[in-house]
Structure formats: C-alpha cells, structure tokens
Amino acid sequence: MEALNDFLSTLGGFVWGPFLLIPLLLGTGLYMTFRLTGLQVRMLGRALRHGLIDRNDHGGAGDISNYQALTTALAATVGVGNIVGVATAISLGGPGALFWIWVTGVVGMVSKYSEAFLGVRFRTTDAAGEQSGGPQYYLRRGINGPIGKILAFSFAVFAIIASFGIGNLTQANAVAAGIHDTFGVDPWISGVVMFVAVGAVLLGGIQAIGRITAAFVPMMILIYVVGGLVVLALMIDKLPSTMALIFTDAFTGTAAAGGFVGSSLAMAIQYGVARGIFSNESGMGSAAIAAAAAKTSHPVRQGLVSMTQTFIDTIIVVTITGLVVIASGVWDQGSDTAGTMTATAFSTVLPGQYGGTIVSISVVFFAFSTILGWSYYGERCVESLIGRRGSLPYRMIFTIMVFVGATSELELAWTFSDLANGLMALPNLIGILILSGLIVRETRAYLKFDPMLRASATEVQQFLQEQGTDWK
Incomplete structure (x- = not known):
C-alpha cells in the first residue's frame, strides 16, 4: 500500500505539476477571460443579484431552482479544502500561495461560467423525465466524432472515482474526526x-438535495465567515503586514522559518x-452537472x-481562512500541522475553546454538504455510462462508503x-477550449439582448426563436 501511495503521489505530482494541469487551468481561464472580455468582473454584481436575490428563473425545463442549483454546487464545492486545503497550500508554498489561490479563483470564475453554460446548453432529459x-x-454532444466520445467517457469515469474519494471517503473521515476531537464521539x-x-x-434525489442545501449551505457559510471576520477584526493591526507578506512571497518564494522548510516561486504557484x-473546483466540470438541473430560461443566465x-x-471563504492562518503566525509550524493549523489559528485569537469549536463545526458542515453534492455528481456520471438502472446501486454503494470513510485511515484515499480531480479536469478543459467559439458567440448575443438579466421567459423565448437556437 505504501508503494502504491508513493506511485499515485508521483503521478499526481506530474498531473498537477507545472507542465500539464497548472498551465492548462490558468491558460484556459485567461483565454476565456480575454475572449469574453472580463465577464467575471463586469457581470459579477448582476450574477450575484440574479442567483441570490431573484433566485428563480422561470420558463425553462429543470428540476430545481437556479438558487438550489447554486447551493447544491456550493455544497459540493465548499468543503474541507476551504479549511485544511488552504492551510496545506500555505504550509508548503508559503504565504504567497494564497495570492496564487486568488489568481486561480479569478480566472476560474470564467471557467466555471463556461462549463455551466455548456452543461445547460447540451443537457438532455433522462428516462425518469429529469434533466441530465x-x-x-456536452463533450459528446458538442464535439463531433470519436474525440468527443473519448473525452466524455474519460470525464465520467474519473468523476465517479473522484465522487468516492474527494466527495465521500475523505469528507466522511473529516466529519468523524472533527466530531471526535470536539465532542469525544466515537467515529x-x-x-x-x-x-x-x-x-x-x-432517496429523494436531486429535489431533496436541492431543498436541503438551499437551507443548509447559507447557514454553514455564514457561521464560518462571521467567526473568521471576528478573528480578523481582533488582529486588524496585523493585516497590512500580512497582505505585504502575501504579495511579496507570491513572486519571490519564502525563506525557511520555524517549522517551515522554505519554498520557491514555483512551489508557491x-x-x-x-x-x-481543489477548493473551488473551477475547470473540473463538476458544477456543470448541478447547473444542468436548474430551471432557467437560457444557458447564459445559469452560467452566470x-x-x-x-x-x-x-x-470570500478561502480568503478568510488564509488571512487568519497567516496573520495569526501559525503558518510556519510545518506541513505536518496543516490538518489542525486553521483551528490553532482561530484558537490563538478567540478565548477558551471557541476558536477550535467554530472550525470543527464548520469542518463537519462543509464536509457533510460536500458528500451530498458529490453523490449527485457521481450518480449522473454513472447514468451517462450505463443508464438510469445504475442510479440505485450507486446510491447504495455511496452510502455504505460514507461509513467506511468515517471509520478508516485514508492516506491512500x-x-x-x-x-482523480486532476484527471477529471483534463478532458473538461480540453472541451471548453474546443467549444470556446460557441460559448463566446452565444454569450455575446444573449448579453447584447438582455444585459441586465431582466428579460421575461416569454421575451427570452422570442429571442431564441429569432436566433434559431433550440437549446432545450
């Protein structure tokens, strides 16, 4: 098992290294940012309003509201990576790693838009009458010939594997460990x-997942964000030097200090x-699966x-974690402490056990919600390979593996x-680049027609008829 773990670690290092996935991720994001003329910046305010305030986009086929699709994807996205993953990045790459996380987030926003747009644009109705x-x-339906089929098959296989890893075993283990450390409950x-x-x-399918996450996700994010803001407010005098350290080390690397062994610029990146x-899943393609279930009148609206x-x-969430870890001074304790680094950072500022308790409860909430979101992702990928008959067996196995994850040691997982995360992203990013012309053309046309996202379903339908586009 140790030899297998070393082999997978070496292979993962290549996939996530400077010659494959990193340039492909950043390059795709930068390319789409240029072609869509900074869509993620100029449309952010309207997108937030449409998703969080308007919430519903009537007029299109779908199984859940666009707000529920958003919270379902957030449930899968906001997980252990927002707490442990950020601390790991900083403990290995130095404070400058947070800057590159921000860069990944900014360019990743347009990648997330692109894959969600395609998810809705090429969705289909399954045997149960639900949107898939x-x-x-979209890799198979949007890209003609064997290339599209190979990319689609590869994504589905890697996504199913990832659903049991990042989406199940590791998250269940984090929940059980967090509850045990905080409340002493046996795993x-x-x-x-x-x-x-x-x-x-x-058992309730996407409708039940959508209802649960719509109520659950805002609460869990709010608890963590408020706790983090309180900690940062108590360290406000340290924030200027913290920001300076982040931007300086992002381009120079970080010297050894304390338990930190030092890092180069390449390591920070x-x-x-x-x-x-790992935290925001932009470019991985997973969020497009939830987006495809949304009731929306046009792919552009759900993409935004x-x-x-x-x-x-x-x-928001990752930035709070990173600033707390760096400003509190615990970032240089070494990578062996990454799992508890955020809790330690909170505890050094808040009195008593409040800091550790907030982080532990947040880990439980984040991880459990990730399990729900990824269960849907994996099920839809199983369905794309073998049909609806695979849904029930997948749900049963997935549920059993939750217990396995809670009670096992998971270094290999x-x-x-x-x-698996990296291998998922490869076919998806290639597909986005191939389909970029379609994304840009239809996005520009729709936003010229409805720049404020205020058009009614009837008006959108008339626009589609004029464009000769029947995406449903």
Whole structure:
C-alpha cells in the first residue's frame, strides 16, 4: 500500500505539476477571460443579484431552482479544502500561495461560467423525465466524432472515482474526526448517523438535495465567515503586514522559518493553483452537472449564477481562512500541522475553546454538504455510462462508503482523490477550449439582448426563436 501511495503521489505530482494541469487551468481561464472580455468582473454584481436575490428563473425545463442549483454546487464545492486545503497550500508554498489561490479563483470564475453554460446548453432529459447534463454530455454532444466520445467517457469515469474519494471517503473521515476531537464521539457512531442521514437524503434525489442545501449551505457559510471576520477584526493591526507578506512571497518564494522548510516561486504557484482548484473546483466540470438541473430560461443566465460559486468559495471563504492562518503566525509550524493549523489559528485569537469549536463545526458542515453534492455528481456520471438502472446501486454503494470513510485511515484515499480531480479536469478543459467559439458567440448575443438579466421567459423565448437556437 505504501508503494502504491508513493506511485499515485508521483503521478499526481506530474498531473498537477507545472507542465500539464497548472498551465492548462490558468491558460484556459485567461483565454476565456480575454475572449469574453472580463465577464467575471463586469457581470459579477448582476450574477450575484440574479442567483441570490431573484433566485428563480422561470420558463425553462429543470428540476430545481437556479438558487438550489447554486447551493447544491456550493455544497459540493465548499468543503474541507476551504479549511485544511488552504492551510496545506500555505504550509508548503508559503504565504504567497494564497495570492496564487486568488489568481486561480479569478480566472476560474470564467471557467466555471463556461462549463455551466455548456452543461445547460447540451443537457438532455433522462428516462425518469429529469434533466441530465455536464461534461459527460456536452463533450459528446458538442464535439463531433470519436474525440468527443473519448473525452466524455474519460470525464465520467474519473468523476465517479473522484465522487468516492474527494466527495465521500475523505469528507466522511473529516466529519468523524472533527466530531471526535470536539465532542469525544466515537467515529463509528458518527459513521452510522451519517450513513442514515445521507441515505435518507439520497432517496429523494436531486429535489431533496436541492431543498436541503438551499437551507443548509447559507447557514454553514455564514457561521464560518462571521467567526473568521471576528478573528480578523481582533488582529486588524496585523493585516497590512500580512497582505505585504502575501504579495511579496507570491513572486519571490519564502525563506525557511520555524517549522517551515522554505519554498520557491514555483512551489508557491504549484501549491496555490492545485489547492485553489481543489477548493473551488473551477475547470473540473463538476458544477456543470448541478447547473444542468436548474430551471432557467437560457444557458447564459445559469452560467452566470454558477460563476458566483467560485467567488463565494475562493474570494470570500478561502480568503478568510488564509488571512487568519497567516496573520495569526501559525503558518510556519510545518506541513505536518496543516490538518489542525486553521483551528490553532482561530484558537490563538478567540478565548477558551471557541476558536477550535467554530472550525470543527464548520469542518463537519462543509464536509457533510460536500458528500451530498458529490453523490449527485457521481450518480449522473454513472447514468451517462450505463443508464438510469445504475442510479440505485450507486446510491447504495455511496452510502455504505460514507461509513467506511468515517471509520478508516485514508492516506491512500487522499492521494487518489488529488489524482482523480486532476484527471477529471483534463478532458473538461480540453472541451471548453474546443467549444470556446460557441460559448463566446452565444454569450455575446444573449448579453447584447438582455444585459441586465431582466428579460421575461416569454421575451427570452422570442429571442431564441429569432436566433434559431433550440437549446432545450
């Protein structure tokens, strides 16, 4: 097992290294940013309003509201990576890694828009009358010939594997460990409770997942964000020097200090980008699966809503974690402490056990919500390969693996998860580049017609008829 773990770690290092996924991720994001003329900046305010205030976009086929699609994707996106992953990046790449996480987030917003747009644009209705979409569909339906089929098949296989790794085993383990450390509850008890809870939700399908996440996700993010802002307010005098350290080290690397062994510029970029994408999942294609289930009158509108996931995840939640870890001074304790680094940072500022408790409860909430979101992603990929008949067996196996994850040691699962995440992103990013012309053309046409996202469903339908586009 140790040899297998070393092999997978080496392979993962290549996939996430400076010669494959990192330039492809950043390059795709920068390319789409240029072609869409900074869409993620100029449309952010309207996208947030449409997703968080308007919430519903009537007139299109779909199974859940665009707000529920947003929270379902956020449930899968905002996870352990927002707490442990950020600390890991900083402990290995130095404070400058946070800058590269921000870069990944900004360019990732347009990647998230692109994949969500395609998810809705090429979605289809399955045997149960529900909407199915995502890279496993748009790569095959949008790209003619064997290339599209190979890319779609590859994505589906890697996504199913990832759903059991990043989306299940590692998250369940984080929940059980967090509850044990905070409340002393035995992991097998947590495993049983999660087994029952996850199974009950999955029986209801995407509608149940959408309802749960719509109520659950805003609360969990608010608890963590408020706690983090309180900690930062208490350290406000340290924030100027913290920001200076982040921007300086982002381009120079970081010298050894304390338990920190030092890092080069390349390490800061590598760990920043890798953990950034691990956290916000932009470019991986997973969020497009949730976007495809949304009731929306046009793919552009849901693409913009989905884009806000990366903003909320990276620019808000991840930033709070990173600033707390760096400003508190615990970032240089060494990578061996990354798992508890954020909790330690909170505890050094807040009195008593409040800091550790906030982080532990947040880990539990974040991880459990990730399990729900990824269960849907994996199920839709199984369905794309073998049909609807695979849904029930997948749900049963997925639920059982929640208990396994809660009660097992998972070093190999973490290594395998990193690799599967990277392998998922490869076919999806290639597909975005191939389909970029379609994305740009239809985005420009729609935003010229409805720049404020205020058009009614009837007006949108008339626009589609005039354009001769029947995306449904």
